[in-house]
Amino acid sequence: MKWRSRFYLFLKKAVVAGLLLTPGLIVAQEFSDTTHRLHEVQISGKKKIASSSQAVEVVSGEKLNGSSGLILADVLKELPGISSLKSGGTIAKPVIHGLHSNRLLLLNNGVRLEGQQWGAEHAPELDPMLAERIEVIKSAASVRYGAEAMGGVILLQPRVLPVGAGLNGGINLTGISNGRGVTGSAMFTGGLSGLKGFGWRLQGTLKRSGNIHTADYMIGNTGLAERNYSAALGYTNKKARYELYYSHFGAIYGIMYTAHVATLEDIESRIAAGQPFEEYGFTYQINVPRQNIRHDLLKANFHYDFAPERTFDFTYAYQRNHRREFDLRRGNREALPINDLLLSTHTLDMMLGARNKAGSGASLGINGMLQINNNVPGTLANTFIPNYDSFSAAIFFARNWLTERAEYELGLRYDFKQFDAAGFRYAYGESDDITEQYYGGKRKFHNLTGTAGAVFRLGGMVRLISNIGAGWRAPSANELFSKGLHHGAGLFEVGDPGLQIEQGYKWTNGLSYVDMPLELRLDLYAQYIRNYIYTRPDKSFRQTMSGTFPVFRYRQTAAFFRGTDFSVIYRFTYGLTYMFNASLVIASDLNNGGYLPLIPGGKAGSRLRLELGQTRKVWKDFCLQLNHEYTFRQGRFLQGSDFAPPPPGYHLLGISVGNTIPIANHRLGLDITAENLFNRLYKDYMDRYRYFVHGQGRNLMLRLNYRF
Template identity: 25%
Template sequence: MKSLLNALLLLAITSIYSQNTFSGKITDSQTSEPLSFVNIYFSDLEKGTVTNENGVFQIENIPTGKHQIIFSMIGYETQSVSINISTETKFEIKLMPTAIEMESIIISTPFHKLQSENVMKVEQKSVKELKSSGAVTLAEGITNIAGVESITTGLSIGKPVIRGLSSNRVLVYTQGIRLENQQYGDEHGLGVNETGIESVEVIKGPASLLYGSDALGGVLYLNPERFANTNSSSGDFGGNYFSNTQGYSTNAGVKVSGDEFKFLFRGSLAEHADYKTNDYRVTNTRFREQDLKAGIAYHNNAFKTEFRYNVNQSKLGIPEDIGIQNTNRMPLLPYQEVTNHVFSSKSTLFFNDSKLDISLGYIYNNRKEFEEHHHDEDEDHHDEDEHDEDEHEEEEHHDEADEILEAALNMKLSTASYDVKYSLPNLGKVETIFGVQGMNQVNANYGEEALIPNATTNDIGVFATSHIHFDKADIQLGARYDNRHLNIENSLNKTFNSFNGALGFKTNITPAITTRVNLATGFRAPNLSELASDGSHGGTNRYEIGNIDLNNEQNFQTDVAFEFKNEHLELFANGFYNTINDYIFLAPTSEIIDEDPVFRYAQEDAKLYGGEFGLHLHPHPLDWIHFESSFAMVTGKQDNGAYLPLIPANNLTNTIRVEFENNSINQGYAFITLRSTFNQNNVSIFETPTGSYNLLSAGLGGNLTLFKNEVSFSLSGTNLTNKTYINHLSRLKPDGIFNMGRNISLAFTYNL
């Protein structure tokens, strides 16, 4: 062991004394004119710069060895180049003009490549793009990605659904670590604010090879905003206003980077009143959210590390029926108070031809639920003329809240996680990564009630994956073993094990046609709620009973993707077939306990199948106009023929988008979108069918100069026809409560 440490130290010291500089010039391939403000980014170093007015750039303190570099600029084709850096390296590159949107590096997959180079299909969208559509929250914004939906309770609570799978079957990553915030419940939101997040990546399908248990259905990967480029600083502040909820969100941030140290800080506040339909406001959908993100990083030519911290505190009303009609923002009883602390560190040691990545995380989640005292008086909840009575009733709600000393539910979850990966030196055309991941998790109850017992969970997983490059094809393969041990208080200990693997193939049939075939297995160990819950859950209005004898869920998915892309037309077709053994679900019984219907956890083999299909047309010579269309479908059934619950309806989205530039506005755009959701008649035995509906949205935005600084703005409207509708994945559907009506949002960001 000592000799191994000495060898690693010697390699590190050797690298430290290699003071390497990477410089060069970037020009237009057609005109040979120099290009300014081109982004140059080392994906493994997370270090970059931009070209000056002469197209020249220079980056210092680069580790010796092979690195992948991304050259990108709006209006030009993104290029990814692998270069061996030694001493002083000069490089000249020509970028090709194109109307195709700029590509970004994919972080959620292990080899950090552009999507065009990836074997696995990954969807990536910037948060700015998702929010420009008028989404109020991040959970709502991700539904603009084909194949992704959200189980919602009003506006404040939303859980991602990927190809029909949700809750613990979809793993969420933030700040480079897995997010653990009691996400098993469909009435528990993400607990992450969109400010300070740069982009969202979605892996559709089993990703247990990369992430272990809970990635059986896919991964939602949230990329935090980057630090500023070396020897630069920036600041910004912005705000959003939403007409429907008379709500707002504000945020401000600052970033400073020197030669070695980097800092960033961002804070935000959001408040919303009850959302409005065409007929009424949905009582107690109001919420308040505060968020703070901070980070510090250190970088030299052989080592980089960063530490990030995020605290998110929210107070979320839990809607039950239509009652008080006003625009106050203070949640009524019942409500949740959720505080989520996320600490993460990510470090990399660079050797000549290899590297060691170490990610550590700690999450402290405190979830409280405060229940309502029941009154016997009858009220007419729909009469808006009784405004004074509504205000009096709301004061009673607030008085009750002041009297409550302890929450009905008070759950504290502490999770420490680690993720260590070693990237071996390339063996010819083969890239290989070995890794070990795990976590220690403690759940504790401090409230009057205990829905799930106190317990400790320990996970460990080891894996290896390789990417093999051939002249006309790429292959990615890997295998993994996981072990999970649960120590449940006053109950049996449980241990779950699983072997999983993945095999993927990508090739360009022609220069314009790419095909991907991925075969993967995944697993999910039953969570604590499914194994041992026994109590009334105020957030769901049901009594839940766990099953200590549940087995692992185990799945196998086949995913086939075809893409056609030329300068003016893009087509894609992604199909999947997913079989899941021992699928876990809640089934209603005829029992009633404490006035709540009883639901028990059960298992049955199941399958899901469907896909996403679409096109993007930007015809020559009208490259400034874009027509985009996408269709997503999924069917979920148990082997006994019964349909699975909470499967999203098929939907079709059509968008016309124009881009423009003038003397006042740059990167200007305008769009109009029609989203058509079809009937959902394939429902489980305790669901009802949901009707079809069409939602019309539109917006515009761009950048302009104000007081010598750039300001970005957007104006957008959703559900412009004020359609009354119910989404099949709304938890308010059983009560016949509509989703949100027309909303106009105005947003701006001022860059200092």
């Protein structure tokens, strides 16, 4: 096939380019005979995820264990500057400084996640239980990670493969009251005594929950079911490391009934009421409308040390994303999906690194990606997005310099993308004549991006970072060509084939102070985005065979984002710690005046934590934590631009208590958490279903984890 020949030609050229670039990069460096390791790639398999001058948040250790059973967006929501875009109580995706979806990159074990992430209600196909550490880059990181990293990057790092004999791992069990959910997860790692350097890892998660409830009522068809697993094999010697990795993500999500209604009068009355007219009971059954998703990833990685200061990395990955969406249909067709999308993605990454004896270094890399998206025949419905082929290639170079009191970084990247789409839809004329409308075409995009940053150590306790980064992304298939019902979102969306690429420029500055018992951090950022693509309701409704839905159209404007993240930690005596964080983002429409829609309001959170420490042997890991979060009403809102004004702000209180008990050389952890402790009835502006339902009510979680 044509795409295969294209890919093989690209692969051949990429390998040749990598071999040719190696001598040039080596000659460009001044090497010493010391044993410094390049920060980006270490022989242990851990990678330095972000540059020093980028704003980064981390979730790891006990904090990550304490979020078992949650989806990725909920794991990250407590971090300053991070929020979530929800579609009911079970589907959510992360938001960084007001940006989400195709403006963020998510990496699973070093591979950029490629699914149908353009949908606001398309949750990331990632299992957070896989990760031992999650890093969130809040700066524009397109130079290192490519197009669509203009808003930031989220990286899930699994446990490093062992290189010696032995067996260790852990088992997590979580019970959730709201939805009567159960999650079980296990991970095992080990090696072979007869084969030094060989390591393996196995991991799996099962999750099931039923209808969730607000403070006052049950929401129909909001169950979910997940089955995820992964496996990795690796071999490490003095010079090289080889790794083979596979992961599978499978999920079924219910779409609440209330988002799909029959008539204009019905939808208007439901928006006015703000909650369902029907009463639902609890069930684990997931009916239509629903989403069925399967995502498979296969990765092969090779790392080689030419010398202690010169390294080479090669990664090939294949991903297969199969998304099927089901809805109420006439003629007993509910067994047929209304959308059946199959996306195949090949990615190739090669990087050379070098570092001199002073600690300064450079990296040079090339990236390539080939995607084929097909609508699987047999749905008997119009396709929401067309079939398309997409090919992209890039080359980047990054350099850093170290001095006694500072570190400086520069980077440059060039990207090229070719997008070829072909689709058709049935259209009805005034006389009820049915015609076929063909659409699509070939588009080419290219862009040059760069980054510059610095880290200043202003004494032993004060650190200042500053980073300016440029990013970009091409419009996605739905933004260009959609014209129909987006079933998962419950919206009728209309694209614009004339959309241009987005170009963003983000400046982040961070000031941190650490002098026990006090830690302070303040981040300030500003981002200008040219040709920012967004949807806005046009105040009309469209009648379809599935019901009546509000119409949203894609538009472009010049956007200006700015805001701040602030956090403070103070450790009192006797194991008492107070934590506070707050964040604010403002997004202005520079062309039309006013503010952009669907931008999170400000939020502030406080946590008071008590740890007993070494006072008692059995209870030394005991902790008690009180949580308070306040989400402000989004007051920066253009009147008349939406079907309902932003809801009022709300407080949520929570509490958690936990302890870890040593059992021989193993550890058993027990944690009980209550969210929305006082069962408050509220609505979140960042919930796309807020027109029809309230947010989740009280939720109790019981977690058991066993480590050996």
